[in-house]
Amino acid sequence: MDNTNIPLQSLDRGWFHNRQGISVSMLRLDLTDAVISGNKPFKLKYSLQEAQRLGCKQVLTFGGAYSNHLVATAAMAQRQGLQSIGLIRGLQSAAQETHTLQQCRAFGMQLQPVDREAYSHKTDPAFLAQLQQQYPDAFIIPEGGASALGRQGAAEIAQLIPDSTTTVCLSVGTGTTLAGLREALLANVSIIGFAPIKGGAYLINEVAAFLSPNANANWTITDAYHFGGFGKMTEELTYFMQEFEQNCGFALDRVYTAKMMYGVRQMLQLGRFAQGENIVCIHTGGLQGNG
């Protein structure tokens, strides 16, 4: 992956324009690749390196039927000559297989449906030990790439954020990207995470647990913009996505970044940012999920 060409695109003209001298731009991580896009290649980079270093032939990871993480893992593993196995939450018939899961298969991922009860043990040490016995050649990557290696890779996104930035806005799933960035960005840069799930404020505790004590400030997560819950859409959000694409010239994904940008726009309108701020929003990809 070549990180030097990732543009920071200004949204200061037209629709996002505001009179408070606040500048808003988007870090276009969605442009890196069609599927290996957004924050995923950053989060997976060191896990795949570690798999290779340990001589593992396979990587095994977890996800739901709409998981961008699964597709990115399948594609990156294939590119690096590793096999991939995906443990899929919930049993579904091949007839109802989502576009996401079809893509995973196309990248050679072996899909293994797991019922919801068993899946809920995905982070239990005993369950993981048993899984490792079952797949002795596999390097196991947690759901969403949520590990220290994931955070280490995500921290490298900070290199693409200019020093003049006052606030970084990003969407939050596991919080791995937010935690990695919080460790790497200067302490005076605020971070606002937008959780696309109902009750997503619980993520504040999860993320806090990963941060060193001196990095444990100047960030927050809001769950005010979930639009009914994970993967849920409303007419208002659909309309917003269309308006955004028309005005800014590129698309947002429906699960994560659309909800974040709706929130950013509303917070601007409500005067929640200080005059003269330089806000950098991160386009964390996910566009394959729109298909």
Ligand SMILES: *Cc1c(COP(=O)(O)O)cnc(C)c1O
């Ligand atoms: C995976 C994903 C996220 C969530 O990233 P975390 O590091 O798990 O918080 C955000 N946005 C998009 C588009 C994603 O695909």
